[in-house]
Structures are given as structure tokens and as C-alpha cells.
Amino acid sequence: MSAPSCDDPHRPGALDIDSAHRRIAAAIEPIEAIERVGLRAALGRVLAEDLHAPLNIPPDTNAAMDGYALRGADLDADGAASLRMVGTAWAGHPLERTIGAGECARIMTGAPVPAGADTVVMQERTTADGDTITIRGGEAGSNVRAAGEDLPAGGVALTAGTAIRPAELGVIASLGLTEVAVRRRPRVALFATGDELYEPGQELKPGGLYDSNRYTVWGMLTRLGMEIDDRGHLPDDRAAVEASLLAAAAENDAIVTTGGVSVGEADHVAVVLREHGDVGFWQLTMKPGRPLNFGFFGRALMFGLPGNPVSAMVTFYQFVQPALRALSGAGYRRTPTLRARTAADFPKKPGRTEFQRARLVIADDGTTDVEPVGPQGSGRLSSMSRADCFVVLPADSEGVGAGEWVDVQPFEGLV
Missing domain, CATH: 3.40.980.10 (MoaB/Mog-like domain)
Incomplete structure (x- = not known):
């Protein structure tokens, strides 16, 4: 150095x-x-090794919404059909029956699609008369989530160096793992x-x-x-x-x-x-x-x-x-910025990059504006509690007026 x-x-x-x-x-x-920690204790930690999916996620081809599972080949050119319902598939309780020509099954969101079926038509496009189900506006292959479409078995689910946030915690849980190796x-x-x-x-x-x-x-x-x-x-x-x-x-x-x-x-x-x-x-x-x-x-x-x-x-x-x-092993990453429009003047003398305390607001036209929170003295800690972002003004800047666009660093990110 x-x-x-x-x-x-x-x-x-x-x-x-x-x-x-x-x-x-x-x-x-x-x-x-490296340490091995339990699933909940992994939140906020950094993965020390790649995690591979031991199974397909989702494990089975399943329905993306409530409706009827059927064979796409049974739909006519207008996406219509009249079919006989032969059972119901529930999430956690699959229908152990093959769907044949002219047949369909009532199916709930997340339930495995029965063998023989390749399409789910949402219930809003159907009419039931006893076991006879009239389909209108169906589309072959629609509303079906394929097994492994999120994570295929054997594939890398999360890479070493990943910071474990709530989403990553959910991914780890979906793999059935109870502990992971972290830095x-x-x-x-x-x-x-x-x-x-x-x-x-x-x-x-x-x-x-x-x-x-x-x-x-x-x-x-x-x-x-x-x-x-x-x-x-x-x-x-x-x-x-x-x-x-x-x-x-x-x-x-x-x-x-x-x-x-x-x-x-x-x-x-x-x-x-x-x-x-x-x-x-x-x-x-x-x-x-x-x-x-x-x-x-x-x-x-x-x-x-x-x-x-x-x-x-x-x-x-x-x-x-x-x-x-x-x-921690998560890599060196500078604080990200976004662009916002100034709602007031931000005065500055050239020579140093300035990080001015400010507050983000949503303007009437839907744009993100940023406004100052008062005097910028470095001893005014209370101004930090009133602010939710920094306006970043480059070293050569002589300040900006109202209505100009500037780089902004929000204090808080999505967690």
C-alpha cells in the first residue's frame, strides 16, 4: 500500500x-x-461455498393458478372445448390419475399437474355443469410451471460470496437445507x-x-x-x-x-x-x-x-x-446511486465532492424529487435523522439549482 x-x-x-x-x-x-450455521442464523452472513440444488425447484410441474388441467390438444382453434371432469388435484394432494382425451381435472394453484395434462385454463374462462366443463379462450401450454424451471437439480442455486438476505434464506430453505457454510x-x-x-x-x-x-x-x-x-x-x-x-x-x-x-x-x-x-x-x-x-x-x-x-x-x-x-467476503461494492430532480437549490463551492443531506419526495407528476433538510454543518447530527439520502455533488460542481437532476444515495435499501 x-x-x-x-x-x-x-x-x-x-x-x-x-x-x-x-x-x-x-x-x-x-x-x-468458515463456520457452519443453522438456517435462521445464516441471515446477514456471507456464503463460503457454492450451493447446488439437490432437487428440482419446483419438484413437480404444477399449476400457476386455480382452474382446470387438460390436454392442450383438446382445445380447438378458438381455445374452446367441452370436457369431462374426472377428479381434483390439490396442493400437497396430487391426483393419481392420467388425463385422457376429452377429460380434465379441477386443479388448485401449486398442485402437481396430473399425468397426461399439459395445460391449465383459469377458472374464470370455464363454466361447470355437473361434471361437464366448458372451456373458452384456453391456450395450450398456459399457466403451467415446469419442474426445475426455477432451479434445476444439480445446478448452482447460490454462489460463494453471496450475502444472505431474506430472498436467499428462502432459496436455501427451498432446497431442504438446515445449515450452510458461511464466512x-x-x-x-x-x-x-x-x-x-x-x-x-x-x-x-x-x-x-x-x-x-x-x-x-x-x-x-x-x-x-x-x-x-x-x-x-x-x-x-x-x-x-x-x-x-x-x-x-x-x-x-x-x-x-x-x-x-x-x-x-x-x-x-x-x-x-x-x-x-x-x-x-x-x-x-x-x-x-x-x-x-x-x-x-x-x-x-x-x-x-x-x-x-x-x-x-x-x-x-x-x-x-x-x-x-x-x-466479510461479499466483495467491494460502492454505495449505489439513483437520479432525482432537485426541488430546491443545493449550493456548493468547487474543490471537494460533497455529500449533502436531503430527503426524497414524490412530486405531483410522479417523478422522484429531492429536497434539502436545512443547514449542512458537520456537527448537526439531527439533520441526519431528518434526511433519508445524500445528494452527491462532484468536486468541480458549483452547486445546482431547482429542477436539475443529481445523483442520490438513499440511506436505506430493500432488505
Whole structure:
């Protein structure tokens, strides 16, 4: 990993966003350790090996809707026929009878299609008179789901490196599996730095602040499925910072700190990382979140996040989140963006990529609009709770006016 260079664009020692992503992605080696876990415990984990289907999914050719199973050859050119019903096929209770010429069977959604039949006509296109069923508007081969059309027996159902979401959990269950092999979850040490920090519930002394960063970062780590080693506060003492980081690096896969990463006399995290670690970069051309330390401390991946609350959250979402997913074995993937129309002005000065807090709204014409949530100061944590997305403005942008289209990163994805 190369150290920051004076040739980095915009500012000596500072990296642009794309370069930072490339450096992080190139530096991470996924955890190789494997565990076997039960089906429900697999949610949020990353598959360690390919899963092959031991059977066809669905196992049998079945009906896609309620109606009548019949032979497509019995329909005339207009899709009509008059047939004799010879039985009923229920989901879980197949009809053990072959459908012959001029015959049909009542069938329910999901029931196996009886032998001899190859078509299901929905009940809305039929009329029953006793056992005589009149078909109108049928279509040969319709409304039938073939055995194995979702997953054929022996085929790869899920590949190694797949993050297990609810859909994947359902796929695994459909294969009849009760446990799977997954990558071990990364163990992440978490620190907040600063003598001014107090725990919620403590008496706040003059000049003190309640620690919010450790709780927001803990929340983001938890939602990523990390195993968290919360080590509390680091004082503004170089020796204590050094000892704590060395101990954390020996027991964890990654370390995330907040505060102490700039150039002040009490910013010991940056100093200790440069002296004992392998520094990838320490400053970015972004706002908020210019001071961001990335590297390795011992064997542990290290992120020193800024102390300003919004800066800590922005840098976590942009860099720590994809890095920890890659460490988990799910690959390095940047936060996706969508396009939205601005409902108001988003002012900006050129020079740094900005991630402005905003809120998505649906306009009267059905388009997705985005509106600001107020002042963008990096200490205004409450603005993050009012926002549901970032508007991403490139480094050379001089801001955008109302009615323009911009890139937007939603905070929440489908789960």
C-alpha cells in the first residue's frame, strides 16, 4: 500500500473519492475462516461455498393458478372445448390419475399437474355443469410451471460470496437445507476518542459532550452484521491510545475510531497509526469528512473517522461499509446511486465532492424529487435523522439549482 503523495489531486496528501475507493478495495483480503450455521442464523452472513440444488425447484410441474388441467390438444382453434371432469388435484394432494382425451381435472394453484395434462385454463374462462366443463379462450401450454424451471437439480442455486438476505434464506430453505457454510463475521473494535466525552446518563461537566459517535457507529456496525468489540473511550493521551490500539489490533479484524485523526496536538490516533501502522491515506477531497485515516494497524484493518458526528457517518457509509462487506467476503461494492430532480437549490463551492443531506419526495407528476433538510454543518447530527439520502455533488460542481437532476444515495435499501 502506498503512502499519500504530494501528487495527489486538489491538495497535498489528499485523495479524490475514486482513488480512495481503489486503494481500499485493493488492500482488503476477505476473511477465509468458515463456520457452519443453522438456517435462521445464516441471515446477514456471507456464503463460503457454492450451493447446488439437490432437487428440482419446483419438484413437480404444477399449476400457476386455480382452474382446470387438460390436454392442450383438446382445445380447438378458438381455445374452446367441452370436457369431462374426472377428479381434483390439490396442493400437497396430487391426483393419481392420467388425463385422457376429452377429460380434465379441477386443479388448485401449486398442485402437481396430473399425468397426461399439459395445460391449465383459469377458472374464470370455464363454466361447470355437473361434471361437464366448458372451456373458452384456453391456450395450450398456459399457466403451467415446469419442474426445475426455477432451479434445476444439480445446478448452482447460490454462489460463494453471496450475502444472505431474506430472498436467499428462502432459496436455501427451498432446497431442504438446515445449515450452510458461511464466512466468519469480522470482529470490529470500536473506540471514541476525547477527554470531553461522557456516557449518556453521566453528569455533564463544563466543556463536556455526550458521546454520540460511538452509538451511531455501533448502530451502523450492527446493521452490517459485524461482531462488535466496543472498547469505549480513548483519552487524549498518546501512550494510552497506543496501548489500546495495539491491544485491539491483536484481537480484532478491524478497528474503527472516531476523533483524533486531524492535525491538532491532541489528535493522537493519526500519529500512532503513522508510527506503528501502514497508512493508506489520511485526507480526502470530500465534504464532510476530509480527515479520514485508512490503513492497517498490525493485522487489523484501520479506519480513523472524523470526530464531527455527520462526518463520521458520511465516511462510514462511503468507505467503511463497503470495506467491511469486502472483508466479510461479499466483495467491494460502492454505495449505489439513483437520479432525482432537485426541488430546491443545493449550493456548493468547487474543490471537494460533497455529500449533502436531503430527503426524497414524490412530486405531483410522479417523478422522484429531492429536497434539502436545512443547514449542512458537520456537527448537526439531527439533520441526519431528518434526511433519508445524500445528494452527491462532484468536486468541480458549483452547486445546482431547482429542477436539475443529481445523483442520490438513499440511506436505506430493500432488505
